Amino acid sequence: MTIWFLLIGIGIISMIVQTRFKNKFKKYSEMPLTSGLSGAEIAQKMLHDNGIYDVNIISVEGQLTDHYNPANRTVNLSPEVYHGRSVAAAAVAAHECGHAVQHAAAYSWLQFRSAMVPMVSFASKITSFTLMIGVMLAIFSQSYFLLTIGVGALAVTTLFSFITLPVEFDASKRALAWLNTANITHSSTEHDGAKDALKWAAMTYIVAALSALVTLLYYASLLLGRRD
Numbered sequence: 001m002t003i004w005f006l007l008i009g010i011g012i013i014s015m016i017v018q019t020r021f022k023n024k025f026k027k028y029s030e031m032p033l034t035s036g037l038s039g040a041e042i043a044q045k046m047l048h049d050n051g052i053y054d055v056n057i058i059s060v061e062g063q064l065t066d067h068y069n070p071a072n073r074t075v076n077l078s079p080e081v082y083h084g085r086s087v088a089a090a091a092v093a094a095h096e097c098g099h100a101v102q103h104a105a106a107y108s109w110l111q112f113r114s115a116m117v118p119m120v121s122f123a124s125k126i127t128s129f130t131l132m133i134g135v136m137l138a139i140f141s142q143s144y145f146l147l148t149i150g151v152g153a154l155a156v157t158t159l160f161s162f163i164t165l166p167v168e169f170d171a172s173k174r175a176l177a178w179l180n181t182a183n184i185t186h187s188s189t190e191h192d193g194a195k196d197a198l199k200w201a202a203m204t205y206i207v208a209a210l211s212a213l214v215t216l217l218y219y220a221s222l223l224l225g226r227r228d
Contacts, residue, residue, distance in 0.1 A: 003214065003217055003218045003221055004218075006214045006217075007214055007215070007218060010207065010210055010211045010214050011211075013207055014207045014208075014211060017200070017203045017204055017207045018204060020200055020203075021200040021201060021203065021204055024196060024197050024200045025064070025088050025197060025200075027088075027193075028086060028087040028088035028091070028193045028194070028196070028197045029080065029084060029086045029087075029088040029089065030086065031086055031087040031088070031189075031190070031193055032085060032086055032087075033085050033086055033087055033089070033090050033184070033185075033190065034186040034187065034190065035183075035184055035186060036085055037085065037090070037184065038082070038083055038084060038085050038089065039077055039081040039082050039083070039084050039085075039089035039090065039092065039093035040057050040059075040077065040082045040083070040093070042089070042090050042093045042094060042097075042184060043057045043075050043077065043093040043094070043096065043097050044057060045182065045184075046093075046094055046097040046101075046175075046178055046182070047075070047097055047100060047101075049178065049182060050097075050100075050101045050104065050178075051104070052100055052101065052104050054073060055073045055074065055075060055100045056073065056074045056075070057074070057075045057077065057082075058074055058075070058076055058077070059076075059077055059078070059079055059082040059083075060076045060077065060078060061078075061079070062078055063078055063080060064078060065078045066078050066081055066092050066093075066095075066096050067096065068096045068097075068099035068100055068103070070099075070103050070110070070114055073100070073103070075093075075096045075097055075099075075100055076096070077092070077093060077096065081093055087185070087190050087193040087194050087197070088193075088194075088197050090179060090184055090185065090190075090194060091175065091176075091179070091193075091194035091195075091197045091198050092197070092201075094174075094175035094176075094178060094179050094184070094194075095171050095172055095175040095198055095201070096171075097175070097178075098170070098171030098172065098173075098174035098175040098178075099167070099171050101171075101174055102167070102170060102171060102174070107167075107170065109163065109166045109167050109170065110167050112163060113160070113163050113164060113167050116156075116159075116160050116163065119156055120156060120157055120160045123153040123154075123156040123157050124153075124157055126149070126150075126153050127150060127153045127154050127157060129150075130146050130147070130149045130150030130153060131147070131150035131151075131154065131219055133146055134146035134147030134148070134149065134150045134151075135147060135219075135222060138222070138223070144223060147219070147222070147223050148223060150219065151216070151219050151220055151223050154212075154215065154216050154219060155216055157212060158209075158212040158213055158215075158216045161205075161208055161209040161212045161213075162209050162213075164205060164209070165205055165206065165209060168201075168202055168205050169202060172198040172199075172201070172202060175194075175198065176191070176194060176195055176198065179191065179194055
């Protein structure tokens with residue numbers, strides 16, 4: 001029962017945080033940047049200020065689809081951020097470039113996270129199947145092999161969620177520091193807005209990690225409980 005309460009609680013918190021983040025992003029997307037620079041221009045400047053000239057900045061379809069791809073060294077910005085000249089666009093563009101700076105500096109947590117990607121990709125593909133079939137086999141045939149594999153795969157993806165946290169926090173820290181020193185966020189209002197936007201973005205990662213942990217505990221309790 002405790003696990004069920006945790007699952008429901010995390011689900012509710014997740015919805016609240018997601019809604020709050022989207023509202024914050026909308027708010028700061030409507031706050032014009034005094035410098036007048038677009039997200040793409042800010043990204044280019046941050047990369048060059050950090051001595052990075054081999055990373056391309058491209059626009060990708062969708063909303064909140066912004067990410068850095070270390071495999072092909074690209075900063076991918078959604079149209080709203082790529083073309084936007086707002087506090088939100090500045091914060092997101094600088095954050096994604098923060099990952100490029102991490103890559104160039106061989107930031108250990110990013111290297112660890114990147115090394116896990118192939119394993120996590122495989123684990124993600126088999127998790128749902130192995131857990132669903134594994135639970136049925138455990139109930140009807142007392143076979144726990146597939147459920148054990150599912151719990152193991154879920155543990156890998158959960159670990160990945162937690163390793164993502166320091167990577168995201170550090171990227172935001174680098175972004176905010178650069179926005180300030182480069183005088184991109186001229187006023188305290190703009191800087192505080194960028195900080196607030198990135199704080200709520202970070203909250204989504206925290207909730208996702210906790211949700212993954214609670215889900216892992218649920219299936220682990222099924223596995224250990226039935227074996228007992």
